[in-house]
Amino acid sequence: MKRLVSFILLLIFCAISSMAQIDLTVLPKAERDSALVAITQNFLLRKFPKWYRKDVQPVISQGNFIPILKWQWSRDKSVPEKYYKRPDYLKPEDVCYTVTLYYKNYMEEGFAYDYTAYSEIVGKTGEICRLFFGSGFGHSWYYLRNVSDVPLEEKRLSALPEAERDSILNAIAQKAFKEKYPDLYREHLLPYISTHDFSVLRIKWKRRDESIPDYVNPADTYYIVNLYYKDWQKERDIFSAPAVGSVYIVEKTREVYKVTEERNHKLPNSGDE
DSSP states (O other): OHHHHHHHHHHHHHHHHTTOOOOGGGSOHHHHHHHHHHHHHHHHHHHOGGGOOSSOEEEEEEEESHHHHTOGGGSOTTSOGGGGOOOTTOOTTSEEEEEEEEOTTTTTTTOSSSEEEEEEEETTTOOEEEEEETTSOEEEHHHHTTOOOOOGGGSOGGGSOHHHHHHHHHHHHHHHHHHHOTTTOOTTOEEEEEEEEOGGGGOTTSOOOTTSOTTOOTTOEEEEEEEEOTTGGGGTTTOSSSEEEEEEEETTTOOEEEEEEOOOSSOTTSSOO
């Protein structure tokens, strides 16, 4: 049964990605809610990756478009008319779903609100017609309908498939290590990548690593790319272990903030004092 549900959701997500219209109102509640979250998260991934987070807690509600489409008197005349524009196919009584992606680390990341994003979605098509971010800033349908996908180089690393993410991290690490330690760099160093966060910053009495950028917060992610040299034993006068060095990279900016080296001109237990 779980496989069947997963397959159905996969079909839904593929259709969403291809901008096909989907009547969410006919789906069972569990599948509908999963699809609504996927629509919002997928949209953030493609167009506003700055606001994408994996560990969110979604809350979904249902209404209609009567206030925005039927009650003309409710509109603020000081606001541009395009703010109130909606798809031409909409009727005031059509179902509207709202998806709020609550995020527990919103204060640490300096959000104005306790969510990453808040979306309004047309029930009968799955189209997003309004989107607000944790900053309080947002966009109406008039803007969202034409917003372009973010280029690959601007996407958050955590939002990429693992293989693609690791390929980018490896390229960044190889370049940074070669620039800082050209005498230790060897062709075809093998990467081992681990994922961390800056939660150590929550420990107020602990001495701060001065290499950590000031703009990061405890909830932010960083990667360590450990570089290994397969033929290290052929150069035992330089390398006492296969690990050559490590490169530290901030997830959200791709900044290299620290590069360390591993070498030992005197082997352990060699008898030298």
